[in-house]
Amino acid sequence: MPDLSVDFAGIKSPNPFWLASAPPTNSGEQVMRAFDAGWGGAVWKTLGDPIVNISSRLGSIDYTGQRMMGLTNIELITDRPLDVNLREITEVKKRYPGHALIVSLMVESRDDWVTLIKRSEDTGADGLELNFGCPHGMCERGMGSAVGQEPKVLEELVHWVMDAASIPVIAKLTPNITDVTEPAEAACRANVTALSLINTLQSIIGVDLDRLVPLPRVGDVSSHGGFCGPAVKPIALRMLAQLSRDPQVTVPVSGIGGIADWRDAAEFLALGATTVQVCTAVMHYGYRIVGELIDGLDAYLAEKRMDKVSDLVGAAVPAFKEWGELDLNYHVVAQIDADKCIGCQLCHVACHDGAHQCIHLPGTKAIPGNIAPMAEIAAQKAAESDGDSPYRVPWVDETECVGCNLCELVCPVENCITMVERRRAPEVDTWNDRVASGRDYVPGGLRELEKG
Amino acid sequence: MTKTAYPLSPDRLETKFSDKYPPYDLGEALAESNRCLYCFDAPCVHACPTSIDIPTFIKKIASGNVRGSAKTILSANLLGESCARVCPVEVLCEGDCVYTTWGRTPISIGRLQRYATENGARYVELERKHATGKSIGLVGAGPASLACAGRLALLGHEAVIYEKGTLPGGLNTTGVAPYKMPADEVLHEVEFIGSLGVKIETGVEVGKDISADELLEKHDAVFLGPGLGEDSQMDALARDTAGVLGAVEWIRRMKTDPKMSLDSVRHAAVIGGGNTALDAARELAQLGVEHVRLVYRRSEAEMRGYGHEWTQAKKEGVVLVPNAIVKEVVSQNGTVNSLALVRARNGKPTDHELDEIRTDLVIVAIGQARLLELVNMFPGVECDGRGHIVADEETGVTGNPLIFAAGDACNGGKEVVNAVAEGQRAATAIDAMLMGSDSGGKNA
Ligand SMILES: Cc1cc2nc3c(=O)[nH]c(=O)nc-3n(C[C@H](O)[C@H](O)[C@H](O)COP(=O)(O)OP(=O)(O)OC[C@H]3O[C@@H](n4cnc5c(N)ncnc54)[C@H](O)[C@@H]3O)c2cc1C
Ligand SMILES: Cc1cc2nc3c(=O)[nH]c(=O)nc-3n(C[C@H](O)[C@H](O)[C@H](O)COP(=O)(O)O)c2cc1C
Numbered sequence: 001m002p003d004l005s006v007d008f009a010g011i012k013s014p015n016p017f018w019l020a021s022a023p024p025t026n027s028g029e030q031v032m033r034a035f036d037a038g039w040g041g042a043v044w045k046t047l048g049d050p051i052v053n054i055s056s057r058l059g060s061i062d063y064t065g066q067r068m069m070g071l072t073n074i075e076l077i078t079d080r081p082l083d084v085n086l087r088e089i090t091e092v093k094k095r096y097p098g099h100a101l102i103v104s105l106m107v108e109s110r111d112d113w114v115t116l117i118k119r120s121e122d123t124g125a126d127g128l129e130l131n132f133g134c135p136h137g138m139c140e141r142g143m144g145s146a147v148g149q150e151p152k153v154l155e156e157l158v159h160w161v162m163d164a165a166s167i168p169v170i171a172k173l174t175p176n177i178t179d180v181t182e183p184a185e186a187a188c189r190a191n192v193t194a195l196s197l198i199n200t201l202q203s204i205i206g207v208d209l210d211r212l213v214p215l216p217r218v219g220d221v222s223s224h225g226g227f228c229g230p231a232v233k234p235i236a237l238r239m240l241a242q243l244s245r246d247p248q249v250t251v252p253v254s255g256i257g258g259i260a261d262w263r264d265a266a267e268f269l270a271l272g273a274t275t276v277q278v279c280t281a282v283m284h285y286g287y288r289i290v291g292e293l294i295d296g297l298d299a300y301l302a303e304k305r306m307d308k309v310s311d312l313v314g315a316a317v318p319a320f321k322e323w324g325e326l327d328l329n330y331h332v333v334a335q336i337d338a339d340k341c342i343g344c345q346l347c348h349v350a351c352h353d354g355a356h357q358c359i360h361l362p363g364t365k366a367i368p369g370n371i372a373p374m375a376e377i378a379a380q381k382a383a384e385s386d387g388d389s390p391y392r393v394p395w396v397d398e399t400e401c402v403g404c405n406l407c408e409l410v411c412p413v414e415n416c417i418t419m420v421e422r423r424r425a426p427e428v429d430t431w432n433d434r435v436a437s438g439r440d441y442v443p444g445g446l447r448e449l450e451k452g
Numbered sequence: 453m454t455k456t457a458y459p460l461s462p463d464r465l466e467t468k469f470s471d472k473y474p475p476y477d478l479g480e481a482l483a484e485s486n487r488c489l490y491c492f493d494a495p496c497v498h499a500c501p502t503s504i505d506i507p508t509f510i511k512k513i514a515s516g517n518v519r520g521s522a523k524t525i526l527s528a529n530l531l532g533e534s535c536a537r538v539c540p541v542e543v544l545c546e547g548d549c550v551y552t553t554w555g556r557t558p559i560s561i562g563r564l565q566r567y568a569t570e571n572g573a574r575y576v577e578l579e580r581k582h583a584t585g586k587s588i589g590l591v592g593a594g595p596a597s598l599a600c601a602g603r604l605a606l607l608g609h610e611a612v613i614y615e616k617g618t619l620p621g622g623l624n625t626t627g628v629a630p631y632k633m634p635a636d637e638v639l640h641e642v643e644f645i646g647s648l649g650v651k652i653e654t655g656v657e658v659g660k661d662i663s664a665d666e667l668l669e670k671h672d673a674v675f676l677g678p679g680l681g682e683d684s685q686m687d688a689l690a691r692d693t694a695g696v697l698g699a700v701e702w703i704r705r706m707k708t709d710p711k712m713s714l715d716s717v718r719h720a721a722v723i724g725g726g727n728t729a730l731d732a733a734r735e736l737a738q739l740g741v742e743h744v745r746l747v748y749r750r751s752e753a754e755m756r757g758y759g760h761e762w763t764q765a766k767k768e769g770v771v772l773v774p775n776a777i778v779k780e781v782v783s784q785n786g787t788v789n790s791l792a793l794v795r796a797r798n799g800k801p802t803d804h805e806l807d808e809i810r811t812d813l814v815i816v817a818i819g820q821a822r823l824l825e826l827v828n829m830f831p832g833v834e835c836d837g838r839g840h841i842v843a844d845e846e847t848g849v850t851g852n853p854l855i856f857a858a859g860d861a862c863n864g865g866k867e868v869v870n871a872v873a874e875g876q877r878a879a880t881a882i883d884a885m886l887m888g889s890d891s892g893g894k895n896a
């Protein structure tokens with residue numbers, strides 16, 4: 001059986017699955033239940049000077065009937081007294097010494113940071129996480145993403161923290177920035193122990209069309225919130241991968257953003273995360289989802305003959321390239337399995353209107369000379385079929401197909417459309433190669449226009 | 453019970469039934485509508501006789517646009533609300549849904565259509581043309597006439613329906629199984645057709661209370677939608693015996709007549725093997741009659757009724773007596789007591805006698821008579837050898853260019869949705885005929 005335990009910048013955890021700093025880690029009672037359910041670690045709901053929360057706080061976006069594809073919140077940091085939180089953290093760590101317990105912090109002045117760090121370390125916690133990400137409310141007061149968006153300020157602040165702290169420190173980054181490597185490198189320059197990302201994205205989740213007020217509604221008005229949940233996963237993955245291949249970023253990263261099942265988690269690990277953190281999926285379904293995360297990852301590692309989680313960490317990073325490094329001679333075309341096809345013709349309308357007009361309805365004729373092996377067969381079957389059950393399987397003009405994948409993506413039947421390889425030439429030829437050898441001229445551009 | 457202006461007793465047997473499929477709530481409608489793939493040139497649409505744009509109305513439910521959804525449905529099918537509930541979707545739209553091809557549960561198109569029409573129809577405003585001054589008289593207030601008249605009214609014509617019975621709606625009101633749609637809800641839909649400007653005169657029998665000539669005199673065109681006639685006779689049976697009834701008559705009384713009771717009925721026999729026989733048998737079983745037998749002159753495999761209906765009937769306890777023909781209805785003091793049967797071969801009687809079966813009620817479902825007498829009153833209109841009115845399939849025009857016909861009377865007895873499709877097509881043809889000609893309307 002693969003070993004799921006991890007060592008994250010010196011913090012030991014029985015598995016890579018942590019709860020992110022959020023409502024699921026509000027109190028000791030909750031965190032203990034989460035550990036009992038199987039979570040390997042938890043980042044406590046951010047501590048700081050007391051705040052006041054408002055109601056309502058959450059809004060979500062549903063997709064084709066599925067609830068909460070994305071979630072937005074306008075909640076601030078913990079609204080419980082500091083002494084209560086610190087007492088509970090101490091108690092939890094005492095009862096669960098083998099689990100990773102991280103305290104998330106956010107204050108303003110250097111003195112406040114130093115004091116809160118000391119009090120947090122007194123609890124016996126394994127590490128600290130600095131919340132430089134909160135994109136609403138707290139940033140208006142000069143904290144959260146206000147820091148995360150200013151690499152210089154962030155660097156100085158991390159310096160203060162590293163001077164004061166004796167346990168590992170994780171800087172949690174905001175995605176509300178053009179180049180996430182800048183704050184990451186700044187934190188590394190200040191000797192941070194680890195990074196985590198992403199916090200939430202600035203967003204308006206929707207508009208109440210009866211009242212004409214953005215959501216979530218607070219009386220007759222609203223404010224922008226922080227967006228998270230399954231919809232943000234692609235953004236998080238890309239930012240993680242950028243850090244993973246940045247030689248200036250030398251510390252481990254905890255991946256966060258839209259993780260809902262073991263597959264999501266495995267993707268984050270493959271792109272370089274050492275641990276992953278989860279919030280929305282737990283807010284939606286509860287702590288119990290960790291059973292599926294553990295079980296699924298365990299089975300996957302075993303199937304891939306990986307003994308430990310670290311075998312997977314970063315395994316996909318070398319394959320994450322710049323566009324100019326991609327092979328222009330690699331080419332695929334769509335193929336339809338007529339036996340599997342149910343005749344919905346979604347591939348036809350998608351390719352016809354949204355791609356390159358190369359999936360045709362049965363009965364139509366192929367352009368002479370083009371490669372379209374199924375055209376004749378489709379025409380014959382269409383002619384043979386009767387009006388009651390007409391033959392509806394479309395066919396692909398392989399010559400015209402650009403290999404974009406769209407049809408495969410819209411087909412509702414698993415493995416009905418496959419993209420098969422039809423290399424344009426055996427040798428690899430990238431755009432960068434063309435630039436390097438002076439072959440980067442593509443006809444049909446401005447130069448011809450000017451020549452007339 | 454839905455309140456309408458039509459007289460309908462709350463004490464009729466029909467009220468004992470509950471819906472076969474309860475209406476969807478919002479969450480169910482969203483879940484089911486989101487399952488629809490939104491097929492291109494969708495096969496379900498081709499399978500609908502009225503060509504409702506199914507993927508479009510379903511997507512509108514999914515986006516919360518229920519009024520728009522109802523409008524999509526009603527624009528294609530004015531009786532979309534009852535079709536949603538009475539259509540045999542298994543052999544129509546849902547039978548051709550790509551999920552069916554895929555070997556999976558098809559989209560519940562009928563139930564979604566019910567959701568959209570029930571929740572959205574009252575907000576729908578269909579486009580209405582200016583008054584043309586033309587007037588059309590329609591015979592019978594069944595689905596064919598209602599759909600035709602509704603369309604004509606929207607096209608700006610006066611449409612007057614003459615119905616011999618007290619209740620409009622035709623077999624939709626008096627025939628369809630109550631677990632699909634009860635009469636009061638059909639009548640509610642009839643009032644919707646009325647709201648489009650259609651006039652419905654009940655208790656007026658064409659040929660008796662008003663002649664064919666008068667009709668042709670009063671109106672610029674005439675539409676015949678009289679359906680099929682009463683139950684066919686079965687010679688061997690003593691129809692005067694108490695406890696022997698035609699199926700269409702029994703179903704009508706079960707649905708509309710508060711005096712109809714099953715209190716003394718423990719055994720019932722239904723004679724026939726078609727959909728009307730199956731409906732009657734299922735209704736009896738659901739109303740609590742302990743022993744319901746279906747006496748059919750051929751084998752189970754040869755039954756003309758839908759397979760899905762027979763499967764349900766068996767589940768409800770209906771027992772088939774196959775290859776059997778009634779020799780005699782045995783009565784006691786003028787009331788039926790049992791049936792004497794003989795074995796049938798290839799649907800023909802033999803001398804081989806079978807055991808008598810005990811029965812308190814005999815329902816004869818061997819077809820409906822044709823309305824030759826009525827048809828013959830209209831000059832130029834003819835019936836074919838089977839007694840069906842001869843009319844052009846596309847336009848419904850008969851041998852007389854001013855007279856159109858559609859529905860069961862022409863197609864020999866199909867479904868409500870076929871009557872609607874044909875009635876609407878006839879409306880388009882009548883409009884073209886009237887508006888294409890130069891002469892002004894008689895009432896102009
Ligand atoms: C028992 C039974 C169950 C059925 N169940 C279903 C079902 O579940 N789903 C489905 O889709 N279809 C069903 N059908 C079929 C469906 O009811 C018919 O196809 C449909 O009603 C035909 O419509 P129509 O307008 O042509 O005729 P009808 O519905 O028969 O209407 C004709 C009307 O004309 C009137 N009329 C006749 N002669 C005159 C006259 N001289 N003057 C004035 N009025 C006259 C009649 O009183 C009647 O109201 C069923 C039929 C039966 C018999
Ligand atoms: C395949 C593809 C190609 C695109 N190409 C361009 C482009 O050339 N120029 C551009 O401004 N946006 C481009 N976009 C972005 C779209 O215009 C649009 O901003 C984006 O898809 C978000 O809108 P949507 O999610 O509502 O579709 C492209 C999007 C896709 C999916």
Ligand code: SF4
Pocket residue numbers: 336337340341342343344345346347348392393394410411412413416417
């Ligand atoms: S999308 Fe798939 S199932 Fe639908 S027609 Fe195309 S190949 Fe067939």
Ligand code: SF4
Pocket residue numbers: 333334350351355356357358359396400401402403404405406407408
């Ligand atoms: S891969 Fe793209 S271009 Fe090729 S058939 Fe599919 S949709 Fe059309």
Ligand code: SF4
Pocket residue numbers: 344487488489490491494495496497506507548549550551559561
């Ligand atoms: S065939 Fe089925 S899935 Fe396709 S549009 Fe019609 S109802 Fe939807």
